[in-house]
């Protein structure tokens with residue numbers, strides 16, 4: 122079992138986090154991301170805060186776009202008995218109405234438990250298209266057999282072996298069962314949601330990582346808008362709305378929205394017996410006989426936690442793409458307050474290489490990226506990463522560029538834009554707006570482009586020459602990119618489009634065991650307390666491995682399901 126010391130970070134956070142819940146109940150916000158700025162401010166306070174003065178200081182460059190700041194529910198003070206205006210009794214209290222919370226509430230309720238689900242915002246967060254699963258009904262029927270050893274091996278390798286074996290193994294063993302439960306819920310409610318295996322691309326560039334067939338999708342659902350597939354995360358909005366409706370109708374579930382949890386209640390033996398929340402601005406206590414499940418998500422809308430727990434350059438160089446500002450790390454803080462262990466720093470972040478949503482939604486640019494035809498260069502006109510590799514690696518490389526004050530660019534020419542005339546023309550029209558914003562440059566040749574972008578003379582010209590030679594020889598001598606899928610630069614126009622790293626979610630959290638029970642720093646179970654989804658940990662380290670399909674939603678579904686299944690035993 123994992124044992125981690127968290128004293129330093131805990132002290133730091135609980136000291137600063139006493140902020141009372143603010144303006145809770147604001148509607149979720151979608152599309153709040155803005156392109157990051159390439160100009161930075163120096164800020165060395167981040168590591169100082171986290172580690173104290175006796176550690177070598179690392180300069181951190183702070184982006185101008187600080188990301189969202191959501192309403193914190195956690196309160197680090199003693200809430201007196203006479204402040205509690207009402208008490209509710211249930212078997213299981215679920216905190217958070219995103220995927221993990223809804224699955225936990227439904228599983229508990231289906232198994233006969235009386236469940237109270239509280240969600241801080243007016244609706245639970247929903248941002249996803251697909252989810253990871255192994256051996257689910259739909260995959261079995263399609264004849265898909267995931268190689269579990271390869272999947273597990275890749276999960277450990279991607280975490281640099283900094284995670285324990287229990288939680289990931291349980292994911293691989295139980296995610297199919299959890300997915301089947303979710304499917305049954307949709308079927309029972311007759312919502313029309315269809316779960317299907319995610320088709321693998323027939324031919325895919327060799328990204329340097331194995332392609333693992335272990336993902337499901339919702340795209341075949343008849344009720345979804347036609348273009349939802351192209352709007353990253355939008356499928357999740359509809360799926361969460363459907364699951365919310367199912368939960369609200371369930372006779373065993375009382376669902377309360379705009380009701381932030383403020384702190385956990387523990388008895389003299391150290392068992393978690395309930396949660397104090399704010400309902401209509403007044404404190405209420407929810408007594409949970411069998412357990413409290415923290416399903417509060419990550420802390421991507423809490424800048425203080427982002428600064429302290431993330432790798433500085435991951436935090437400071439990124440743009441944000443966060444559809445809901447409820448994820449402020451309340452579950453992390455509530456857990457730490459009762460002695461839970463947490464993943465060590467730096468925490469893992471789910472990142473993505475598209476710092477400009479406006480260009481993401483240009484179909485031709487999306488296809489260009491999907492096909493991986495472009496090259497990537499920095500402000501000096503030099504390549505710095507293999508462009509066909511998994512998103513998180515490109516994000517890391519982009520963040521590294523940003524921490525030296527350099528902007529990253531996608532480089533492509535007109536022959537790489539769609540052959541379809543209508544799509545091509547639409548892209549050219551959209552480029553006009555991006556040009557005005559300084560997000561896109563267009564020229565007739567590499568030498569003209571490097572002049573326009575004030576790059577060092579000759580650099581971009583050389584980069585393009587080299588790239589074309591690699592294509593001709595079939596071997597990328599600099600980054601070992603799979604050149605079969607690349608295209609030479611031989612068009613009449615050449616473009617550079619801004620490209621930042623984007624933060625979608627944080628994915629490190631409280632250490633749990635295979636049942637979702639939260640552990641303390643000695644590796645012992647904190648009785649009555651569970652964590653699921655992005656509030657939980659021991660699953661990722663360093664980065665969210667985007668090349669392993671859908672493990673974040675897969676984990677949320679699996680451990681929402683398993684923690685309720687275990688809590689019902691009341692152990």
Ligand SMILES: Cc1cc2nc3c(=O)[nH]c(=O)nc-3n(C[C@H](O)[C@H](O)[C@H](O)COP(=O)(O)OP(=O)(O)OC[C@H]3O[C@@H](n4cnc5c(N)ncnc54)[C@H](O)[C@@H]3O)c2cc1C
Nearest residue numbers: 194217219221241246249250251354382418447654655674
């Ligand atoms: C654009 C986008 C696309 C994505 N696509 C995918 C994908 O295809 N596949 C994938 O695996 N992952 C994807 N992700 C990541 C995915 O959204 C998250 O990992 C996932 O939502 C985590 O689920 P969760 O249940 O742990 O937490 P969340 O979905 O974050 O839900 C947590 C909920 O808890 C609530 N809450 C927080 N604090 C409190 C409190 N004190 N009291 C009560 N409620 C509280 C929050 O308001 C929130 O509703 C994507 C993310 C984004 C932004």
